[in-house]
Amino acid sequence: MSSHAKEAAAFLADEERVHWHDQALWFVRQKRDTASKNVPAWEELRETAHQIKMHTLSRLPEYLEAFETKASEKGVHVHYAKTAQDHNETILKILNSHNVKRVVKSKSMLTEECGLNHFIEKKGIEIIDTDLGERIVQLLEEPPSHIVLPAIHRKKEEVGELFHKHLHTEKGASDPTYLTQAARKHLRERFLAGEAGITGVNFAVAETGGITIVTNEGNADLGNSLPPLHIASMGFDKIIPRAKDLAVFISLLARSATGQPITTYTSHLAGPRPGQEMHIIIVDNGRSEILQKEKFRKTLCCIRCGACLNTCPVYRRTGGYSYKFVIPGPLGTVLAPHKDLKKHKSLPYACTLCESCSDVCPVKVDLHQQIIEWRAEIDKQGQLGLIKKAAMWGTTYLFKHPKLYRTLGKLGRIFLRAMPARLLNAIPIWGKNRDLPEMPAKSFSALHKKKLKQGGNYGK
Amino acid sequence: MGSREKIFADLNSVKFDQRFDYPTYAHPNSSVIDPYNSFTTVLDSVGGECHYVKNYDELKAKLVNFEVYETAKNICSCLPEIEKGNIDLNLVEDVHELHNVDLAIASGDFGVAENGAVWVNGDKLKHRGLLFLAENLILVIESGNIVNDLNQAYDLIDFENTRSGYFISGPSKTADIEQCLVIGAHGARSLIVFVIQGDK
Numbered sequence: 001m002s003s004h005a006k007e008a009a010a011f012l013a014d015e016e017r018v019h020w021h022d023q024a025l026w027f028v029r030q031k032r033d034t035a036s037k038n039v040p041a042w043e044e045l046r047e048t049a050h051q052i053k054m055h056t057l058s059r060l061p062e063y064l065e066a067f068e069t070k071a072s073e074k075g076v077h078v079h080y081a082k083t084a085q086d087h088n089e090t091i092l093k094i095l096n097s098h099n100v101k102r103v104v105k106s107k108s109m110l111t112e113e114c115g116l117n118h119f120i121e122k123k124g125i126e127i128i129d130t131d132l133g134e135r136i137v138q139l140l141e142e143p144p145s146h147i148v149l150p151a152i153h154r155k156k157e158e159v160g161e162l163f164h165k166h167l168h169t170e171k172g173a174s175d176p177t178y179l180t181q182a183a184r185k186h187l188r189e190r191f192l193a194g195e196a197g198i199t200g201v202n203f204a205v206a207e208t209g210g211i212t213i214v215t216n217e218g219n220a221d222l223g224n225s226l227p228p229l230h231i232a233s234m235g236f237d238k239i240i241p242r243a244k245d246l247a248v249f250i251s252l253l254a255r256s257a258t259g260q261p262i263t264t265y266t267s268h269l270a271g272p273r274p275g276q277e278m279h280i281i282i283v284d285n286g287r288s289e290i291l292q293k294e295k296f297r298k299t300l301c302c303i304r305c306g307a308c309l310n311t312c313p314v315y316r317r318t319g320g321y322s323y324k325f326v327i328p329g330p331l332g333t334v335l336a337p338h339k340d341l342k343k344h345k346s347l348p349y350a351c352t353l354c355e356s357c358s359d360v361c362p363v364k365v366d367l368h369q370q371i372i373e374w375r376a377e378i379d380k381q382g383q384l385g386l387i388k389k390a391a392m393w394g395t396t397y398l399f400k401h402p403k404l405y406r407t408l409g410k411l412g413r414i415f416l417r418a419m420p421a422r423l424l425n426a427i428p429i430w431g432k433n434r435d436l437p438e439m440p441a442k443s444f445s446a447l448h449k450k451k452l453k454q455g456g457n458y459g460k
Numbered sequence: 461m462g463s464r465e466k467i468f469a470d471l472n473s474v475k476f477d478q479r480f481d482y483p484t485y486a487h488p489n490s491s492v493i494d495p496y497n498s499f500t501t502v503l504d505s506v507g508g509e510c511h512y513v514k515n516y517d518e519l520k521a522k523l524v525n526f527e528v529y530e531t532a533k534n535i536c537s538c539l540p541e542i543e544k545g546n547i548d549l550n551l552v553e554d555v556h557e558l559h560n561v562d563l564a565i566a567s568g569d570f571g572v573a574e575n576g577a578v579w580v581n582g583d584k585l586k587h588r589g590l591l592f593l594a595e596n597l598i599l600v601i602e603s604g605n606i607v608n609d610l611n612q613a614y615d616l617i618d619f620e621n622t623r624s625g626y627f628i629s630g631p632s633k634t635a636d637i638e639q640c641l642v643i644g645a646h647g648a649r650s651l652i653v654f655v656i657q658g659d660k
Contacts, residue, residue: 024638024639039574041490048483048485051480051482054480055480058479064471079463080462082466086463130646131636132634132637149639152639155638156637156640159637176638176642177640177642179637180645184646188559191646208619208620210619216645217645218592218648219646221591222589222592222593222646226555226556226589226593236467241482244487244615247487247610247611248487250610250627251609260506261502261575261576261629262629264506264630264631264632265626265627266577266626268624270622270623282467284463284470289470294477
């Protein structure tokens with residue numbers, strides 16, 4: 001069992017870093033705002049994207065079969081994996097059949113979800129993450145702390161130290177350009193030596209059997225254009241019906257993720273290149289269970305842009321690791337309880353219900369609504385905990401009894417004004433890291449009554 | 461039961477209480493008014509550069525002044541009309557041999573004004589890896605065609621007959637260290653796009 005608040009304590013200890021993290025992500029959110037406002041039909045695009053996804057989800061068997069048929073016709077070996085274990089074993093089998101010892105991998109949250117790296121490494125196969133951020137966290141032996149910006153929790157000095165140790169950069173050097181160039185050199189060697197490339201998939205088009213992969217670095221392209229073997233892993237939720245739908249999704253994806261009009265590389269691959277073998281692994285790993293639950297199925301519309309993380313006031317101030325789940329932020333909050341409700345029951349409460357996540361979501365996933373649903377579910381399953389349960393019961397009772405509410409309000413104002421703030425802040429749970437606002441002399445009801453007497457005029 | 465059967469059995473058992481029809485939508489066009497101007501502006505903003513020329517001769521005359529051309533030891537060109545280069549892509553057996561290409565010159569089918577992307581058909585290249593291995597990349601849009609937006613762009617692509625195709629918008633980049641933008645992550649360190657607006 002973990003608690004978001006407890007896990008966040010370590011991150012919160014470094015106030016300066018928290019502030020930097022908060023501001024850096026808020027800056028990305030602002031870039032997203034600017035980019036989306038440059039598209040006059042932004043809201044229409046979001047609605048269309050949502051409708052295309054919901055339509056696809058309602059007919060997955062049909063579209064998956066069409067994709068499989070088309071991709072197979074084009075020479076792709078299509079596999080299915082019900083579980084993470086199935087996924088990893090399928091990949092291992094393919095790698096072994098080619099006697100592969102060196103793999104270059106580009107970013108894929110699915111392979112993180114399946115724990116692929118660890119599994120493959122244990123079998124004596126080298127697997128190198130080639131996205132710069134992912135390489136940083138791989139060398140640090142840490143998971144990514146953000147789904148688009150994996151190393152956002154690390155400062156350049158820390159990366160400098162890490163690269164000094166592993167890539168022999170100059171000691172104390174922390175210039176991002178210098179460090180990136182060192183990584184380029186280091187990873188170029190790995191790309192050229194790679195015997196297989198593993199990539200994720202952003203979109204899989206049923207109509208054409210093709211997949212679309214986006215990167216800014218070009219690492220996915222080096223990974224699938226050099227080695228004689230390309231393996232692409234995708235959740236079945238990556239399916240879209242038609243190639244033309246890409247116009248909608250590609251218009252939304254990079255703008256939502258980083259505020260770019262499009263990523264540097266948007267690659268469309270249908271079948272292997274001459275002399276290459278290409279495999280696509282279609283993974284379930286809990287997705288069909290989510291699809292079964294009507295209140296939660298919209299999550300499967302997600303295109304993994306990370307906008308909900310960037311905007312979340314809780315994520316920005318607590319960092320990715322506080323969530324103790326492969327995907328942090330609002331998206332992780334609604335995904336994690338499906339895997340283990342008891343373990344992740346604190347996540348739906350690590351939320352202010354500000355609804356910003358739902359507002360920025362390019363495919364209109366009802367994230368905040370699902371967070372509320374999870375709170376109800378947690379109570380239903382008896383996981384709410386005594387304190388929260390008592391507080392909810394008390395609040396319900398109070399709201400049902402207006403007289404009691406008013407009396408307690410009056411007493412509260414007097415009591416809280418009289419009590420020293422330090423004493424209040426010493427109360428655990430609520431008082432920690434929080435200051436109570438100053439108590440007004442009169443309640444809202446009293447002010448309202450007074451206004452009514454004066455003719456109900458609230459100015460202007 | 462194998463994974464495939466299990467997944468399909470589970471998916472087939474999912475009930476939807478309403479129909480979700482494929483949306484009938486007219487993809488809204490972007491607000492682009494002057495595609496040529498927009499293309500240049502956006503490409504510039506993502507770290508690339510665009511030059512409009514009337515024909516090959518003008519292109520050749522401009523090309524020699526670029527530092528990436530002047531300093532390139534190994535040039536692999538897919539457009540011999542413009543530059544022969546010293547590496548013939550069609551004679552290269554293994555894509556790995558292209559690891560020391562300083563400058564690649566390839567053709568792009570058209571540009572997209574709203575995002576500064578060029579559509580490159582990878583099937584035209586014997587080794588598509590050239591696009592990503594080369595230190596610097598020049599793309600030539602011989603058709604002179606710049607469309608307004610992705611909606612128009614996707615209408616032009618023949619996916620039935622394309623095995624690999626790319627939108628490339630600017631040079632390779634990353635901001636994975638403290639959100640500082642660094643140009644030249646894994647792919648090309650620079651991108652120059654020439655658009656030919658005449659009869660070559």
